[in-house]
Amino acid sequence: MTATAMPRAVREPALPAVRPMLVGGLAPSLPVVVLLPLLTWAAAGGFAAVSALLGAVVSVVVFALGVLGIRGVLAGPTATTMAGAFGVFVVQLALLGAVIWSLGQTTWLQIVPLAVGFLVAGLVFQAGLVVGYLRTRAVLDVELPGEGR
Template sequence: MMLRGALVPGMISLLVFPTAFWSYAGEHAALSALAGAGTVFVVLLAGLLGITAVVLGPAATSMAGAGVVYLGQLILIVAVVLALRSVDWLDGRAFALAAIVQTLVMQVGQIAGYLRARHEIHPGALDGGAGS
């Protein structure tokens, strides 16, 4: 549920951001927005899959595994930024703005997916025990 919650809004954002930047600032801004949003989309989905694997593993290594996933995400984003810093078409503001907003959109989608996927463990516990 969390994956779908992040995937759908993230894919919609991949279409919306470049279109908005194209109409506002032109072709280079649109490509830059697509690169920023696409980078975050791929990195966050990889992180979701990575953290899913960590949670399915032994509980004793969960925190260390989560740290490795987070560090891996940071390394991937820095690698993309370093690879794209010398291209002449990159508009840094469009890249950064699209990346930041894409992150927010996907995080909100993840939280919404998490909330939809939760299951009540003890029925009636939240309503004062009326179900008991």
């Protein structure tokens, strides 16, 4: 079978982990984006709630964009996958650090709720990302030569 006669799915391998990873990260973090500012508003007031909301939204957006950046890493050579993924993560953290520092320079924003919103939403997103990735793994049941069952 020639390359042109092959089905598209065979010629161009899909990136099966990207969509479940993105859904796995977004699904648990979106309720955090809603609940965290509400809890902060009840505990510390309006400006703290806005700060927590801003931190959570920025965190989720940057990490979601990072998952989309992983598509490029997965499309590249297999030998550089882990290094590329680590590079994407470092860029995400540097970008988030710069955003938090620049937002901390404002007078109306409260840095502690901003940082807490960023951290909680980011950790929940990352945990969901791992769960989404683990759901894509397939179990192989093979019999090796010389192995009796």
